Amino acid sequence: xxMKDKIIAIIQExxxxxxxxxxxxxxxETVLLESGLDSLGFAILVARLEEELRYDPFTMMDxxxxxxxxxxxxxxxxxxxx
Amino acid sequence: MKxxxxxxxxxxxxxxxxxxxxxxVVCSVGKLLEHADELYRRSxxxxxxxxxxxxxxxxxxxxxxxxxxxKVEAMLLxxxxxxxxxxxxxxxxxxxxxxxxxxxxxxxPNCLAGDTxxxxxxxxxxxxxxxxxxxxxxxxxxxASITRSVKxxxxxxxxxxxxxxxxxxxxAGLQVVLQALFSGSLLIASExxxxxxxxxxxxRHGVNALSATPSLWRKMLMDARIKACxxxxxxxxxxxxxQQILDALRRSFPAARIVHIYASTEAGVAFSxxxxxxxxxxxxxxxxxxxxxxxxxxxxxLLIKPAKLPDGQEIARRLDADGYLDTTDIVYVEGDRVFxxxxxxxxxxxxxxxxIPEFVEQHLRCVDGVxxxxxxxxxxxxxxxxVAVKVVARSGVDTALLRGAIIGYxxxxxxxxxxxxxxxxxxxxxxxxxxxxxxxx
Numbered sequence: 473x474x475m476k477d478k479i480i481a482i483i484q485e486x487x488x489x490x491x492x493x494x495x496x497x498x499x500x501e502t503v504l505l506e507s508g509l510d511s512l513g514f515a516i517l518v519a520r521l522e523e524e525l526r527y528d529p530f531t532m533m534d535x536x537x538x539x540x541x542x543x544x545x546x547x548x549x550x551x552x553x554x
Numbered sequence: 555m556k557x558x559x560x561x562x563x564x565x566x567x568x569x570x571x572x573x574x575x576x577x578x579v580v581c582s583v584g585k586l587l588e589h590a591d592e593l594y595r596r597s598x599x600x601x602x603x604x605x606x607x608x609x610x611x612x613x614x615x616x617x618x619x620x621x622x623x624x625k626v627e628a629m630l631l632x633x634x635x636x637x638x639x640x641x642x643x644x645x646x647x648x649x650x651x652x653x654x655x656x657x658x659x660x661x662x663p664n665c666l667a668g669d670t671x672x673x674x675x676x677x678x679x680x681x682x683x684x685x686x687x688x689x690x691x692x693x694x695x696x697x698a699s700i701t702r703s704v705k706x707x708x709x710x711x712x713x714x715x716x717x718x719x720x721x722x723x724x725x726a727g728l729q730v731v732l733q734a735l736f737s738g739s740l741l742i743a744s745e746x747x748x749x750x751x752x753x754x755x756x757x758r759h760g761v762n763a764l765s766a767t768p769s770l771w772r773k774m775l776m777d778a779r780i781k782a783c784x785x786x787x788x789x790x791x792x793x794x795x796x797q798q799i800l801d802a803l804r805r806s807f808p809a810a811r812i813v814h815i816y817a818s819t820e821a822g823v824a825f826s827x828x829x830x831x832x833x834x835x836x837x838x839x840x841x842x843x844x845x846x847x848x849x850x851x852x853x854x855x856l857l858i859k860p861a862k863l864p865d866g867q868e869i870a871r872r873l874d875a876d877g878y879l880d881t882t883d884i885v886y887v888e889g890d891r892v893f894x895x896x897x898x899x900x901x902x903x904x905x906x907x908x909x910i911p912e913f914v915e916q917h918l919r920c921v922d923g924v925x926x927x928x929x930x931x932x933x934x935x936x937x938x939x940x941v942a943v944k945v946v947a948r949s950g951v952d953t954a955l956l957r958g959a960i961i962g963y964x965x966x967x968x969x970x971x972x973x974x975x976x977x978x979x980x981x982x983x984x985x986x987x988x989x990x991x992x993x994x995x
Contacts, residue, residue, distance in 0.1 A: 515940055530798065
């Protein structure tokens, strides 16, 4: 499973658990804060991904960057995958 | 010497100078003073009155503060979203005689003397601590104590446009409002607390000074519209500022002065750090260039000794023999820096919102299928900390269904930030060596 598919699957799983209303068409261009995730939801997503993938890229970046789109978010996880 | 008053400060600014802009109105010094005067004359307050201010827009609250500071005995600033019982208890505890809300000001029937006594010069500014235990306490400031670290340089201030993101009736929001008033800067206050309209207003008015929690700054950087604001002053507070957010802000706004402040409702602004590094210099513990006397107690508690502290029992009981205040924040030294690791009480800070673990545990124990729980703060790179919980399920219970039941229950009974974002199912809960369960991971 690609990183993008893995992340989208987890977003959908969290949304189903917590009753978040997430846009149906999640793609690289989706703006994260307009996807139905608020910053608390985004924080929960990062925590869940850390459980699954065993890393949190936001603590590893030399040049910190906060992604605007899902594409940028996926790219950050791909960059730090070992 | 007679204490300074807010109307005196505002009155010393030029009358046609704009002090605050909302989407619907731009208010000048002259107008603000006129509205405040009208409010005062209409209100029938005396020097013995104690006025509660509740549910007011930023502009109305500013009008109230200008109208009553120096003219009444006390002003109680009630935060929004208080439950009715706490609201009544705080009004009674402060002995309020009047209430000013969105409908205007009125005398309170059956008012009794409050149960708190404060001995200060000038009008008392009573603020509620952000206790989520159900018992917020009253802290008594004065205009002097609450503006201790506010800059008064009007030549510099004239070039600043401050944006207001915080709730005005709390300490952090008041700091922004008073900073703008004292230095003659324009304040942009959105009428809505909705993030989108706030950011739109900041961009439209060219806000160049902004104070927010690290979590809110991360959100603003994700949103990216804030980059259109020519920020020159960036203030972080209310949560631990990590190196990542400081670096990200420096990259996005290379020309800005970036300051993280260490403050609380109880102690006011204790100190600020402007070297763009997380924590604060360990040299300050040895009094080298230290802004205030600081110590670390054997158990890791940070102790501080500000020049002036609010009056009252709540503060007095937290002072040691040398007059140092126990901040109940836990710190550790690493190399030449001192870093914050969390609250001694185990309180969890979710993006600036305080969550008491025991409170969440009590609720979770009500969920059918839960045998035992342990709530703790899990460090999070986006929002500071998340509420996490270890759950021991009753035998035979399907944990996937129980997870859904827990979230469903929490959504009805808890605030959004109190709901566990991370749920672990475990066979048993381990106690630490001291017999206590660790509250921070």
